[in-house]
Amino acid sequence: MSEKTSRILILISYSIFTLLPIYWTTNLSFQKDVSFPPTYFPDDFGVVNYINLLNTRGIVTSILNSLMVAALSALVSIIVCSMAGYAFSQLEMWGKKFLFGAVLATLLLPPTLNIIPMYSVFSELGWLNSRLAMVLLYQLSNMPLNTFLFTNYFDTIEEPIVESAIVDGAGPFRRFVSIFIPLSKPAVIAGYLFAFRFSWMEYLFGATFIKAPSKRLFPAALKVAVRSSQYSVDYGIMTAGGILLLVPTLLILVFGQRYLEAGLQLGGVD
Amino acid sequence: MRRYGVWVPLLFLLPAMGILFFLQFFVWSWNINIALHDVTLMNFQKEWDFVGLQNFIRVFTDPTTMASLKNTAIFTISSVSLQMFFGTAISYFLYRADSLVEKIFRPIIIIPWLSSVVVAAFSWKLMAAENIGFINRILSAIGFHRINFLGNSNAAMFLVVLASIWWGTPFVILLLSSAMTSLSPQLVEVAKIDGATEWIFFTRVALPILLPFLVVALILTTVWAFNQFSLVLLLTEGGPMNATRVFPLHGYQAAFDLGEFSYGSAVSLGALIMNMVLVYLYIKVSGVEFAD
Known part of the structure; x- marks a missing residue:
């Protein structure tokens, strides 16, 4: 052989x-x-398992909640991270390396280790059961990869383009909005897909912080739905739920593989 | 690179740094605050008594903690070594494959990276279920006894490790694949002409070039495996008889099942310190420089 x-x-x-x-x-x-x-x-x-799943109280709502939270988290993530990436790549500032290191360190400080103080703080602020608080929280997990992605992508934008914009009198804000963002379509798409993927999939924070049935996110709602009673598990709902939870991210792979791979190349920790 | 004083860059960095300050710096400080007080479900929204290091003493004299640290060691070592082994091998084989072969296999292999922890846990639960599970279906078809994965300590640990390899290896493959783009195909041809076998090329040429990336992958998979508990929570809930109760899960369950928040905070700070020691040791031992 x-x-x-x-x-x-x-x-x-x-x-x-x-x-x-x-x-x-x-x-x-x-x-x-x-x-x-x-x-x-x-x-x-x-398809009876799928019908049973969708007829389970709260499941359809939770799918809509998750789609909303994921879509909004991804949008906020590309705004926050493209701005940070622009500063890291294009602007000079004292202490920049230290701040970049702080973003990098997030990879080594898993947010889940902080779930107890977060619970306490969110409870004080009245943020438990809030979907917007989840959007904010997911920014932390999405930050390292997306900030690297934008920093590295902006580094590849050619100097003459930037120079001619400066000659035309465009300031740093103007260049960001009219040159860097429009020229970075692949990074914007990849960043959106990364953040959407993570926020759609996340289980632990959603399950711990959101208990109100009308606000639950899909992964947590599924976990509740498969427990048909205290000691038994509804395997039918488990199978259909697993597949429904997987489908949106598989669609990302099917339609966005090009962007995912290019994005990972740029976001790679190198 | 252009200078615009402090304010312009700061304005661009403000949202990201605000999030980091609030959700990292402030929350870690709050974690220490909780660990130094006595916070339970009872006084959660009332006054907290300052107890100093008592929670840490309670955590590290608790026999369940010792058992959970042993579980974490078994889980982390087996999961990380196998993720690294499969990750390195598969990404290398993808790199050496024809582009058509690569195009077919790469999307298949990264599917678990697109799977929620809930999908990973559910599908491995279904694989291992006693009656309807695939593994037991095969075992009984070839004449073996069925295994009750969730009722047997060793089998439960095996299942958790297996699921974590399935779930985690694609990330290693993605990370190393982007590193392998720096190995030019000509390098392989030159080595072949010089009479190097595939194995010699891999060990003498590819591995040294990939070393820094392997160390990064090793650090990330170790930290993530060490702190991984949502997969275990969903698969076995730490059972049977605490056999898969890993260290961070020990803290989470103390806080959210028993209402012992301070105890849980002390566990997570213990985990943080162990993580930092591990990362430090990896960087020292590997001798890889991470300037910039």
Whole structure:
């Protein structure tokens, strides 16, 4: 067996490992009765699990909540991080390296370690059960990658373009809005997708800080919905819920792979 | 690079720095404040008594803490070493593959990176379920006993590690793949002409170039695995019999299940210090310079 064939065989094996749990969840989700013994393909094909899931009280609301929170978080993230990236890449300032290091350090200080003081502070401020507070909180997790992304992308914008804008009398704000942002479409799209992905997927903060059923986010609402009683789990809802939670981010992969990869290249910690 | 005094750059940095100040600096200080007081569900919104280091003493004399630290060590070491092994191997094979092969496999391999922790936990729960699980379906088809993954300590730890590898490896692959773009394809050709085998090329040429990136990946996966608990919370809730109760989960459950907020804060500060020591050791031992 040639080296090339064995390399491909290894890639195939790892892909099978990756796909197995997704395949199994999908397979079970389309079986009318998720019970013993399961078959490898849904021979009693039906979408009853999806219907049950969507009919569970609060699920549809939670999906809309999550979509809103993710869309808004992503928008705020590209505004905050493009501004910071512009300062880091284009402007000179005392203490800049230190501040860049503070953004970098966020990677090594997982926000989840701070969930207890955050809970206490949010409770004092009356921010528990607030979806806007989640939008603010998600900015922290999205900041390192998106700030690197914009800093590195702005570094690649060619000097003559900036020079001619200066000659035309454009100040730093004007250049940011009329030159850097319009020329950075790939970074803006990648940054939006990264932040949307994270905010849509996040479970722990959403589940701990939002308990009001009408404001719950989708991942947390799913966790509540699969517990049909104290001791039993509704596998039907679990399968359909897992797939519905995965679909939006898979769509990002299908339609935005080009931007994700370019973005990761730029956002890479190098 | 242009100078505009302090105010212009500061204005651009203001939103980001405001968020960092509030959600990092202030909240970490608040964490210390909680850990130094006696805060429980009972007096959460009332006066807090100052107790000094008592919470830290309680945490580190608690036998459950010791058990959870052991669980964290087992979880972190096995998860990180396997994530690094698979991550390095798969990203290298993707780099060496033809572009068509790469185009087919790369999107498949990064799917777990696009999966919520809830998707990871649910789908591995379904893989491991006693009756409807894929693993037990195969085991019984080939004549073995079914395994109750959530009822057996070792099997539960195995499951948690497996799910964390599935979930975490794509990030290592993404990070190392962007590093491998700096290995030019000509390098491989030159090495081949000089008679180097694939293995010699990988160990003598590729690895030294990739070393700084491997150290970055190692630091990030270690910190994330050490502090990972939402996956464990969703998969096993720390069970059975605390067998998968990892250290940060120990703090989270103390706070949000038992209402012992100060105890939980002391755990998270303990975790922070251990993280910093680990990162420091990695940087020292690897000898990689991280200037800028």
